[in-house]
Amino acid sequence: MTGLVFWVLVGLATVTSFATAWALGANSNSPPFAPAIGANAVSTMRAAFLIGILAALGALTQGGSISETVGSGLIDGVAFTSLAATTGLLTATAFMAFGVYTGYPVPAAFATTGAMVGVGLSLGGAPAFETYRRIAMFWALVPPVSGGLAYLTAKLLRRDDIPETVAIPLLASVVGGIVANIQLSIIPSPTGAAQESVAGFLSGSVPSLTVAGVDVVTVVVTLLFAALSFQFIRRRTQASIDKGIKTFLVVLGSVVAFSSGGSQVGLATGPLENLYRAELGLPAIGLLTLGATGILLGAWMGAPRLLQATSREYAQLGIRRSIAALVPGFVIAQLAITLGIPISFNNIIISGVIGGGLAGGSAGVSRRKIAMTLGFWFFTLGVSIVVGFGLYRLFATVLGA
Amino acid sequence: MHHPTSDGPVLVGIESLDDVQQLARTAGDIASLGAGAVRLVTVAVKQSDSPFRVFSDETIVNEFADSSHELLDRATTPADVDVERDVLVARSAARGLLAAVRETDPAALVVGWRAQERRTDAVFGTTVDALVERAPCDLYVERVGQEANGVESVLLPVAGGPHVETAARAAVAIAARNDARVFVFSVETSGDAAAFVAEGREALADVDGPEVPVETTVRESDDVTGAVVDEAAAHDVVVLGATRKGPLRRKLAGSVPRRVVDRTDRTVILARNGDVVGGPLHDLGRLLRR
Numbered sequence: 026m027t028g029l030v031f032w033v034l035v036g037l038a039t040v041t042s043f044a045t046a047w048a049l050g051a052n053s054n055s056p057p058f059a060p061a062i063g064a065n066a067v068s069t070m071r072a073a074f075l076i077g078i079l080a081a082l083g084a085l086t087q088g089g090s091i092s093e094t095v096g097s098g099l100i101d102g103v104a105f106t107s108l109a110a111t112t113g114l115l116t117a118t119a120f121m122a123f124g125v126y127t128g129y130p131v132p133a134a135f136a137t138t139g140a141m142v143g144v145g146l147s148l149g150g151a152p153a154f155e156t157y158r159r160i161a162m163f164w165a166l167v168p169p170v171s172g173g174l175a176y177l178t179a180k181l182l183r184r185d186d187i188p189e190t191v192a193i194p195l196l197a198s199v200v201g202g203i204v205a206n207i208q209l210s211i212i213p214s215p216t217g218a219a220q221e222s223v224a225g226f227l228s229g230s231v232p233s234l235t236v237a238g239v240d241v242v243t244v245v246v247t248l249l250f251a252a253l254s255f256q257f258i259r260r261r262t263q264a265s266i267d268k269g270i271k272t273f274l275v276v277l278g279s280v281v282a283f284s285s286g287g288s289q290v291g292l293a294t295g296p297l298e299n300l301y302r303a304e305l306g307l308p309a310i311g312l313l314t315l316g317a318t319g320i321l322l323g324a325w326m327g328a329p330r331l332l333q334a335t336s337r338e339y340a341q342l343g344i345r346r347s348i349a350a351l352v353p354g355f356v357i358a359q360l361a362i363t364l365g366i367p368i369s370f371n372n373i374i375i376s377g378v379i380g381g382g383l384a385g386g387s388a389g390v391s392r393r394k395i396a397m398t399l400g401f402w403f404f405t406l407g408v409s410i411v412v413g414f415g416l417y418r419l420f421a422t423v424l425g426a
Numbered sequence: 427m428h429h430p431t432s433d434g435p436v437l438v439g440i441e442s443l444d445d446v447q448q449l450a451r452t453a454g455d456i457a458s459l460g461a462g463a464v465r466l467v468t469v470a471v472k473q474s475d476s477p478f479r480v481f482s483d484e485t486i487v488n489e490f491a492d493s494s495h496e497l498l499d500r501a502t503t504p505a506d507v508d509v510e511r512d513v514l515v516a517r518s519a520a521r522g523l524l525a526a527v528r529e530t531d532p533a534a535l536v537v538g539w540r541a542q543e544r545r546t547d548a549v550f551g552t553t554v555d556a557l558v559e560r561a562p563c564d565l566y567v568e569r570v571g572q573e574a575n576g577v578e579s580v581l582l583p584v585a586g587g588p589h590v591e592t593a594a595r596a597a598v599a600i601a602a603r604n605d606a607r608v609f610v611f612s613v614e615t616s617g618d619a620a621a622f623v624a625e626g627r628e629a630l631a632d633v634d635g636p637e638v639p640v641e642t643t644v645r646e647s648d649d650v651t652g653a654v655v656d657e658a659a660a661h662d663v664v665v666l667g668a669t670r671k672g673p674l675r676r677k678l679a680g681s682v683p684r685r686v687v688d689r690t691d692r693t694v695i696l697a698r699n700g701d702v703v704g705g706p707l708h709d710l711g712r713l714l715r716r
Contacts, residue, residue, distance in 0.1 A: 056477065128473060128517030128518055128521070130479070334471075334473075335476065337492060337493050338476070338478050338490050340492075341489055341490050341492050342478075342490070350477070371477060374477045375477040375480055377477075378477045378478065378480075379480065389481050389482055389484070389485030389488075389489065390480050390481050390482060390485070391480065391481060391482035391483065391485075394479065394480045394481070394482070395480050398479070398480055
């Protein structure tokens with residue numbers, strides 16, 4: 026391939042990746058703060074500002090693992106060239122645009138994963154069945170686990186015998202404990218891994234102490250974080266239940282927005298992994314910076330409008346069900362980041378909203394709409410593979426590559 | 427030709443509280459020609475990325491459409507107009523209103539249009555454009571914000587085409603309720619103006635409703651838009667027929683009406699005949715544009 030074509034493709038791929046990150050920042054980041062806005066804990070503009078910053082930070086510090094899976098984990102034996110990366114991104118973008126234009130649910134994670142598999146196979150790569158198995162299992166488990174966690178959370182919050190001064194701090198302690206263990210690329214790993222958690226860092230920095238295969242320091246640090254979180258929110262709820270809940274909503278929204286950025290950026294940057302890192306020799310952080318900037322600007326420019334529209338819905342959902350939907354959102358997004366599995370953040374929230382509703386009796390969902398939503402998920406996944414495959418073949422033939 | 431009118435209600439699509447009074451009044455005028463009432467409709471929009479989209483319509487209307495209910499509850503309507511209120515669920519405002527039209531077979535649909543700062547590809551905004559193109563009933567698009575304070579004369583500019591009847595109905599309805607006169611107006615460009623005016627007069631006479639005083643004017647000019655705008659200054663309400671049916675949406679929503687709206691501060695109502703929607707060619711065009 027000539028040098029000119031290569032650089033044109035690099036430019037095109039970069040622009041598409043940036044635009045995808047922008048769209049993800051504008052569209053998938055409204056749920057974290059919508060409940061807090063609905064409860065008047067924070068203003069729309071301030072929320073949009075925070076979402077942009079937090080999601081971008083999440084993208085920078087946590088985006089690497091999913092980005093790597095999308096870029097090199099889905100296909101064995103070949104590396105994505107500039108043409109392949111561009112084709113994959115364009116295919117995924119076309120699907121997302123189709124979703125926005127028609128109003129049908131087209132999850133970005135499914136479109137990107139499908140497109141990359143299709144393009145990779147078209148390149149002559151071998152399907153990475155082991156990765157597919159892991160991804161499929163994770164995706165299949167998202168609705169029951171997210172719905173189940175939301176159900177339990179909502180049940181906990183609904184119990185009359187557990188006062189809110191206990192229930193809310195208890196949830197805060199769970200969140201705090203997980204925060205101690207989330208994988209961040211800025212934390213230097215004593216064991217040499219790319220990402221490390223606070224708890225892992227501390228446990229690796231002191232002489233190892235394991236009891237029955239469990240690292241004691243990790244457990245201690247986790248419990249410490251949980252206890253501090255419990256105490257902090259406990260004090261706030263005791264002073265005023267209303268203020269305590271609002272504080273928790275903002276804190277929860279913050280960690281969810283952070284996780285959302287970390288779990289979504291890879292969908293935009295993943296296709297460029299090989300191109301940027303192997304062919305252009307740029308560091309991983311360079312690519313993530315591109316994605317994080319897109320998410321930041323997308324959130325700042327697009328989120329206020331969406332937040333205004335959705336915060337009313339969350340206000341009507343009520344604080345308990347909102348919290349019940351966000352807690353699994355955080356847990357599952359972090360799990361996906363740890364395992365490097367591309368996910369659609371919206372799908373987790375949908376399951377959470379339904380699960381929280383079931384705790385109050387009937388969820389009031391429409392079977393037809395759920396079936397249609399599921400149908401479109403499968404449709405997106407299947408057709409994006411075919412389109413990615415065909416489109417790459419077409420481009421390769423036309424360009425004589 | 428006598429226009430077959432439906433006995434259904436006159437639907438009013440409401441998006442903002444500011445528009446209700448004005449649109450309900452126009453709808454009430456039109457409804458008074460037939461048997462139907464006025465039905466205010468708001469659409470609770472649940473987009474594809476909303477986690478709330480999986481709820482049943484019933485749940486959404488009952489639990490997650492507060493802003494829509496609030497809008498309808500706070501809508502003040504003219505005292506002499508019989509009004510029903512309804513909240514619908516759809517993926518977009520246009521889809522919701524189209525579904526309402528299919529379900530109720532209304533006498534007409536009235537929607538508001540507000541001039542926007544933002545330049546978009548759409549002629550009158552995406553919702554109105556979609557309705558102009560696809561709503562299978564008589565459609566009136568009223569520019570909201572500028573409402574005539576008392577109506578003494580209604581201007582009906584004509585240049586042939588399928589929308590004259592529909593425009594004439596609104597002109598008669600508004601004139602009758604306000605004891606106003608209707609001025610049929612045409613611009614002479616190719617020698618057809620006299621025929622157009624006669625056709626407009628006939629359309630007014632054909633409307634199944636009270637008699638209203640009618641006057642006619644023909645003016646010679648090369649600038650159709652400018653002539654209509656100048657004439658409009660002497661009247662309170664302008665009822666414009668959409669331009670001739672064309673293969674493209676842009677033609678249907680029309681450039682002359684769009685320019686007139688931009689240049690006059692009168693109340694402007696764009697009328698589009700429901701009969702132009704449908705037919706195999708139209709469906710094909712729709713399929714291609716999807």
